[in-house]
Structures are given as structure tokens and as C-alpha cells.
Amino acid sequence: MQFTNIIGQNATKKYLIDSVQHNRISHAQLFLGAEGSGNLALALAYAQYVVCENKQAHDSCGECNPCRKAQKMIHPDIHYSYPTIGSKVKSTDFAVEWREAIAKNPYQNAYQWLQYLKADNKQGNITTDECDDIVRKLSLMAYEAQYKILVMWLPEYLGKEGNRLLKIIEEPPENTLFLLVAENADLIINTILSRTQMLRIPRIEEDALIEVLQKRQYLPLESAQQIALLAEGNYNEALNLIANFNNDNQTMLVRWLTIILQRQLNHFNAQTERFTELGRESQKNFLRYSLHFLRQCMLLKAIPKHRLALTQPETELARQITPTINIDKLEQIFKLLNDAYYHIERNANPRILFFNLTIKVGDVLLH
Ligand SMILES: [Zn+2]
Incomplete structure (x- = not known):
């Protein structure tokens, strides 16, 4: 070496x-x-x-x-x-x-x-x-x-x-x-x-991590930035994220929130199946991504001028969502997702877990 x-x-x-x-x-x-x-x-x-x-x-x-x-x-x-x-x-x-x-x-x-x-x-x-x-x-x-x-x-x-x-x-x-x-x-x-x-x-400096992800893992700049943000200076974690990276995390989060916010109850089961099919690592990945996104939303609420650790489309999504949700609700959802992550790591049944999670997040968002 x-x-x-x-x-x-x-x-x-x-x-x-x-x-x-x-x-x-x-x-x-x-x-x-x-x-x-x-x-x-x-x-x-x-x-x-x-x-x-x-x-x-x-x-x-x-x-x-x-x-x-x-x-x-x-x-x-x-x-x-x-x-x-x-x-x-x-x-x-x-x-x-x-x-x-x-x-x-x-x-x-x-x-x-x-x-x-x-x-x-x-x-x-x-x-x-x-x-x-x-x-x-x-x-x-x-x-x-x-x-x-x-x-x-x-x-x-x-x-x-x-x-x-x-x-x-x-x-x-x-x-x-x-x-x-x-x-x-x-x-x-x-x-x-x-x-x-x-x-x-x-921890590894973010810029160094972004650079190496582009050079050694051939990621386009935007993906490299996203992975580096989630990995928090841990190259091993970055490699794991790439191996299981689901570029659709953002799309999936938007779809999930839409289904919940519009009370599309008939889609709850189909969405739960989509989560279940992901496999454990991608499920964790999705939850980690969502937690990161929520954390940024909370920052946005607290400090509106804060420079967000989000890509451009994510920033737009965050600016769209945050005015309608108060910080208390964001915190409650954060906790729900955090608990879900904990249980997924410990081999909880993903079908039951994601179904319950959808209901509980709906409870928070709609009341
Ligand atoms: Zn030598």
C-alpha cells in the first residue's frame, strides 16, 4: 500500500x-x-x-x-x-x-x-x-x-x-x-x-470522497455528491451504497409521500410490495436516504437560508414539502423512519414493517 x-x-x-x-x-x-x-x-x-x-x-x-x-x-x-x-x-x-x-x-x-x-x-x-x-x-x-x-x-x-x-x-x-x-x-x-x-x-474529507467516487467508481458528479453526502466520510459505506444504490430512491420517496398525502389507500399494498421486493440492503438504503432528506427539511425549516446538502431536484422537493409540515411532525416522521431502520437491520419482516410505517407516517401527516 x-x-x-x-x-x-x-x-x-x-x-x-x-x-x-x-x-x-x-x-x-x-x-x-x-x-x-x-x-x-x-x-x-x-x-x-x-x-x-x-x-x-x-x-x-x-x-x-x-x-x-x-x-x-x-x-x-x-x-x-x-x-x-x-x-x-x-x-x-x-x-x-x-x-x-x-x-x-x-x-x-x-x-x-x-x-x-x-x-x-x-x-x-x-x-x-x-x-x-x-x-x-x-x-x-x-x-x-x-x-x-x-x-x-x-x-x-x-x-x-x-x-x-x-x-x-x-x-x-x-x-x-x-x-x-x-x-x-x-x-x-x-x-x-x-x-x-x-x-x-x-473522516475522509467530502471533496476527496467525491473525487475518488468519480475516478475509481466512474460515478457522474451528481451521484458521487449524493453518495458522498450519505457516506459521511466513510469510503467503505460509500462502496456499500454504490453496490446497493438505487437511483430511484428519490422517485420512490416522492411516490410514497404522494400516495400517503393523497390518501390513495388502494395503492398502499402495491407500494408495500415495491419496498418488500427491494431486498434488505436497498431497504436500508432507502430509509437512510429518506432520513437524510428529512434532516435537510428540518434544517430548511429552522434556517431557511441554510445551504442544503441536497441535489437541485431534491432541494425543489424539500421547498415544496416543508411549508405544509411543521417541525414537530418532521421530527415524528424522522423517529418513525429511524425505528424502521433499526428493525430492518435486525431482520424485521419488511412487508409488515413498511405497511405499518406507511399507516403511521400517514397518521402524522394527515392529522
Ligand atoms: Zn521502496
């Missing part, structure tokens, strides 16, 4: 590169950032930069031997640790899957990775055996590079096993680097947290 492949995050990249160039490499670092921010990608690019034999001012060279090995994730001095399924297992038991999954999407979340391992409903964890393996690996001499590097993705999954790593993090063998990549500091034991230097990684 090279820095140039990472979306946005220019300030963080510069900080990381500077720290290597000025020999300020701290031996235990926590890359803390939300899902889809690129925290793992940054740690991988950083590790490659550290081992690169021909470092450039703004990136690793990408061509030297260590770079090629780092790129393929087979450098003998860069170790990876991540959640797995089962108790008597180590991360390296899943090295093939790991390389495949990261090559496909270094912005993936834990759920996707565990599904890749066919976890079904099983919990992931970083096991006792894995911790022992880490201590063993890091106690060996470096093979080729100056540093031995451990990239641990999601130390949240260590739980109390993290205590097994305290000693090695506190008194590491010479030239050892710990790069912990986390999303939620609250789930990491304090004794580990206090031994690392924390680097907070912000």
Missing part, C-alpha cells in the same frame, strides 16, 4: 512521512479512526514507507524489493494480527484470506471480514494463541529490514488477552514497531492504551 492510493487524509500522510524522515518513529502507535476512514490503509502505507529502501519525499518508491513484498503483504518483517473465528487459532492461519480481503478492500469493516471467514453469527476474537505467536515473532531478529513491524487491526477484539502483550509493548525488543489500528478506544484495555501514542484519523 502506498500513500498515493489512500483517499484524502493529506495532513495525516504528511505527519506520518515527516515522523519517519525526522527519525521520530514512536514504537507503539494507535491509528484511531472511524470505519472507512482509511486508518488501516494508512498503517499499511506507513509500514511500507518504513521498510522502503528508496524513500521519496511524499511516498515509498513502490519499486524496491521491500516495497514489492510489502505490497503483496509477504514482507517477512511486517506481521499482521486481526480478529479470527475459533479459539485455538492464530491470525496467520487465515493469511491467504487476509491478503485477498485487503487487496479487494482495505477499507472493509470487521463484519465484512468476519463474513469473509464465514463466521455467520460467531464472534471474532484475537486469541491467546495469537498473542503468544506475536510475542514469539517479535522476539526474533528482523530478517531483512531495520524494523520488525506488527500491524494489529482492531485491538478491540483482544479483550483481556491484551494483558499478554503488555510486557512486549512496554519493553519491546530492539527496533520493534507496534501499529494498532482501532475504531473505538473505549473497547481497548487501558493498560494498552496508555502505552501507545495516539494518532486520531478524521
Whole structure:
């Protein structure tokens, strides 16, 4: 992974590169950032930069031997640790899957990775055996590079096993680097947290996200803007949205509201069927879209001159709808949709859910 492949995050990249160039490499670092921010990608690019034999001012060279090995994730001095399924297992038991999954999407979340391992409903964890393996690996001499590097993705999954790593993090063998990549500091034991230097990684800037969606996903500008708004700086979420993107979300919302507002009761069932046929991801997508739209309507009510995060046709729709609905009703509908989203995520029956939702939204709008 090279820095140039990472979306946005220019300030963080510069900080990381500077720290290597000025020999300020701290031996235990926590890359803390939300899902889809690129925290793992940054740690991988950083590790490659550290081992690169021909470092450039703004990136690793990408061509030297260590770079090629780092790129393929087979450098003998860069170790990876991540959640797995089962108790008597180590991360390296899943090295093939790991390389495949990261090559496909270094912005993936834990759920996707565990599904890749066919976890079904099983919990992931970083096991006792894995911790022992880490201590063993890091106690060996470096093979080729100056540093031995451990990239641990999601130390949240260590739980109390993290205590097994305290000693090695506190008194590491010479030239050892710990790069912990986390999303939620609250789930990491304090004794580990206090031994690392924390680097907070912000969400991806909207402009960078829009640009990458156009370049890599070939989206037209307007769709890229819409997806970027919904994804809120999470590239992984943007990819999910594209995979399930229903360009008809807006059309569907208009039709649904029209049916409700005009009391076309005979269309309630047909509309419910349309929602049901979408499938769960698109249903969530539609609800997320509608929530976003409602949030903008509420802003419009509160601050009429507010610059809306909506496309032109959506803005027109919002300006059409908002004068007739008061803020209290908007809030009630928002809550209904939010609850619906919650239940869809937890496998509620979509036919019953969307039918009830239509009735309840009608209750709010028409009374
Ligand atoms: Zn290189």
C-alpha cells in the first residue's frame, strides 16, 4: 500500500512521512479512526514507507524489493494480527484470506471480514494463541529490514488477552514497531492504551470522497455528491451504497409521500410490495436516504437560508414539502423512519414493517 492510493487524509500522510524522515518513529502507535476512514490503509502505507529502501519525499518508491513484498503483504518483517473465528487459532492461519480481503478492500469493516471467514453469527476474537505467536515473532531478529513491524487491526477484539502483550509493548525488543489500528478506544484495555501514542484519523474529507467516487467508481458528479453526502466520510459505506444504490430512491420517496398525502389507500399494498421486493440492503438504503432528506427539511425549516446538502431536484422537493409540515411532525416522521431502520437491520419482516410505517407516517401527516 502506498500513500498515493489512500483517499484524502493529506495532513495525516504528511505527519506520518515527516515522523519517519525526522527519525521520530514512536514504537507503539494507535491509528484511531472511524470505519472507512482509511486508518488501516494508512498503517499499511506507513509500514511500507518504513521498510522502503528508496524513500521519496511524499511516498515509498513502490519499486524496491521491500516495497514489492510489502505490497503483496509477504514482507517477512511486517506481521499482521486481526480478529479470527475459533479459539485455538492464530491470525496467520487465515493469511491467504487476509491478503485477498485487503487487496479487494482495505477499507472493509470487521463484519465484512468476519463474513469473509464465514463466521455467520460467531464472534471474532484475537486469541491467546495469537498473542503468544506475536510475542514469539517479535522476539526474533528482523530478517531483512531495520524494523520488525506488527500491524494489529482492531485491538478491540483482544479483550483481556491484551494483558499478554503488555510486557512486549512496554519493553519491546530492539527496533520493534507496534501499529494498532482501532475504531473505538473505549473497547481497548487501558493498560494498552496508555502505552501507545495516539494518532486520531478524521473522516475522509467530502471533496476527496467525491473525487475518488468519480475516478475509481466512474460515478457522474451528481451521484458521487449524493453518495458522498450519505457516506459521511466513510469510503467503505460509500462502496456499500454504490453496490446497493438505487437511483430511484428519490422517485420512490416522492411516490410514497404522494400516495400517503393523497390518501390513495388502494395503492398502499402495491407500494408495500415495491419496498418488500427491494431486498434488505436497498431497504436500508432507502430509509437512510429518506432520513437524510428529512434532516435537510428540518434544517430548511429552522434556517431557511441554510445551504442544503441536497441535489437541485431534491432541494425543489424539500421547498415544496416543508411549508405544509411543521417541525414537530418532521421530527415524528424522522423517529418513525429511524425505528424502521433499526428493525430492518435486525431482520424485521419488511412487508409488515413498511405497511405499518406507511399507516403511521400517514397518521402524522394527515392529522
Ligand atoms: Zn521502496
